[in-house]
Amino acid sequence: MAPSTVFMEHNLLTPKEKNKLRKPVVEKMRRDRINSSIEQLKLLLEKEFQRHQPHSKLEKADILEMTVKHLRSLQRAQMTAALSTDPTVLGKYRAGFSECMNEVTRFLSTCEGVNTEVRTRLLGHLASCMTQINAMNYPVQPPLPPAGAPHASHAGGQPAGAHVRRAAGGPPPPW
Numbered sequence: 001m002a003p004s005t006v007f008m009e010h011n012l013l014t015p016k017e018k019n020k021l022r023k024p025v026v027e028k029m030r031r032d033r034i035n036s037s038i039e040q041l042k043l044l045l046e047k048e049f050q051r052h053q054p055h056s057k058l059e060k061a062d063i064l065e066m067t068v069k070h071l072r073s074l075q076r077a078q079m080t081a082a083l084s085t086d087p088t089v090l091g092k093y094r095a096g097f098s099e100c101m102n103e104v105t106r107f108l109s110t111c112e113g114v115n116t117e118v119r120t121r122l123l124g125h126l127a128s129c130m131t132q133i134n135a136m137n138y139p140v141q142p143p144l145p146p147a148g149a150p151h152a153s154h155a156g157g158q159p160a161g162a163h164v165r166r167a168a169g170g171p172p173p174p175w
C-alpha cells in the first residue's frame with residue numbers, strides 16, 4: 001500500500017479508532033520507560049545488590065525494594081551527619097512540623113466540603129507523627145562556658161547529637 005493511501009485511510013478513522021490504535025504504542029512506551037528506569041537503578045546500585053545477593057538474578061521488585069532500603073539508609077546517614085554538624089536540627093525540624101500541622105488544622109477547620117472522616121483521619125495521623133517526633137531524643141545543649149574558659153569536648157569524644165536516633169516508624173526527616 002502506498003504511503004499516501006495509508007495517510008488517507010488514517011484521516012478517515014474516527015477519534016475512537018485512532019485512540020484504539022495509539023493505546024498499545026503508548027503502553028509500550030510507558031513499559032519501556034519503567035524498564036529503563038529500573039535498569040538504571042540496578043546499574044547505580046550494582047555494588048549494593050552484589051553485597052546482598054551476589055549470584056542471583058534480581059527481579060524488578062527486588063531492585064525496587066533494595067533501592068528503597070538503600071535510600072532509607074542514606075537518609076539515616078544524612079540525619080546523623082546533620083545532627084553532628086548542628087545539634088539544633090531536630091528542634092528546628094520539630095518546630096517546622098508543628099507549624100505545618102497547625103496550618104493544616106487551621107485550613108481544615110475553615111474548609112467546607114471536606115469529609116469529616118477524612119479530616120479526622122488526617123488530623124489523627126498528623127498527631128501520631130507529632131507524638132513520634134516529640135519522642136525522639138533531643139540533644140541537650142550544654143550551657144555556654146564563661147568567657148575565657150577553655151573549650152571542653154563532648155562527653156565520650158562523640159560529636160554533638162551522635163546519640164540522637166529516629167523513633168522506629170516515625171516520620172522521616174526531610175533531608
